[in-house]
Amino acid sequence: MAAVLVIEDDDRIRLSLALALEDEGYAVREAPTAEEGLIAQRREPADTVLVDLMLPGIDGFECIRELRRDGDVPIIAISARSDTHDIVAALEAGADDYVVKPVEVKELSARMRAVRRRTRTAASPVSALVFGELEIRPEAGEVLRHGEPVAVTRTEFRLLCELADHAGRVLSRQQLLERVWEYSIGDERLVDVHVGRLRQKIEDNPAAPRHLVTVRGLGYKLQR
Template sequence: MTSVLLIEDDDRIRLSLSLALEDEGYTAHAVATAEDGLAEQRRVAAETVLVDLMLPGMDGFECIRRLRRDDDVPIVVISARDDTHDIVAALEAGADDYLVKPVAVKELAARLRALRRRGRAATTTAPAVRTLAFGDLELKPEAGEVRLHGAEVRVTRTEFRLLCELADHPGQVLSRQQLLQRVWEYEVGDERLVDVHVGRLRHKIEDVPGAPRHLVTVRGLGYKLQP
């Protein structure tokens, strides 16, 4: 049974979401603070973490950053804060997705199923390991490796899937909606998910993130990986 860690300080929301997740077939581990959440994740290694931003003590942004330091677990923010600054800040901290309260349980369950499928795909090993080279940038999709100048680059699961999707279409422009459908498996979604993850990738695979050579923006159309 898939385990989910819920970090939410509102007792009513924490209880209702925990029960709803268990009804959907998940094992829910629920805590009220970021500090307890970090400790619980070390203990149970949940397959997905749900984080509120407005937490007592350590806030959700710092909680995400600390989770992301040594864990590539999928992180979904669930928050009443819906302005662009907060959404972008949470994604830049390391979250994979963002849902605004009140959360529809069916939508949350669909997002979690998509995360699980993406996780399984990322760990599936093909018989032959390909190397896709883009100058000094190399990807091994089946081995889950990214290298720049020969040194391994640490990326999250979502960043890796995004990079592989672009690498499978070298020089081809993919729109934000195409990337949402292929990487996040969302028919309709927030395009800021794509933009922020592209920005995070550029800081990892570009020598000068502000003047990218590999992951290029085609204004008004989308993104491409230069062959």
């Protein structure tokens, strides 16, 4: 049974989420603050963590950053607002996805299943894909830059492998949403923010990327 940690300060929302997710077949643990949630996750890691952004004390953004420093557990941010700044900030902090309150549990459960399927391995049978100083090893779940390991999340790795499998070809944001996030309809900001995070990790000059480039009006491509 997959375990999920719900970090939410509103007792009513936290309880209703926990009950609904238990009905979906999850083993649910709860925490009312980021501090308690971080302790709980470090003590007994859950398979997925849901983080409310407006937490007392350490807020949700810093909580996500701390969780991401600890590892690559799938993180879904929960926001009471659909404000672009908050959503982008949560993704930039390290969240894999987000949902807006009021939470539709069936949709949330589907997103949780999708994010957990983004394993560290890819379908490509190629043992290594080389783009100059960048080396991607799909079967091993590794990324190297100048021979040194690069720490990437599951979603970042899946995105990078998808682009590498179509090297030199432009993939639209919608295509990437379908292939990486498994969403037929979704927010294209997910793609843009994850591309930006990847550039910070794999490019010598993220402001003028050599490998992961934007094709204006079309999408992104990975080039040698």
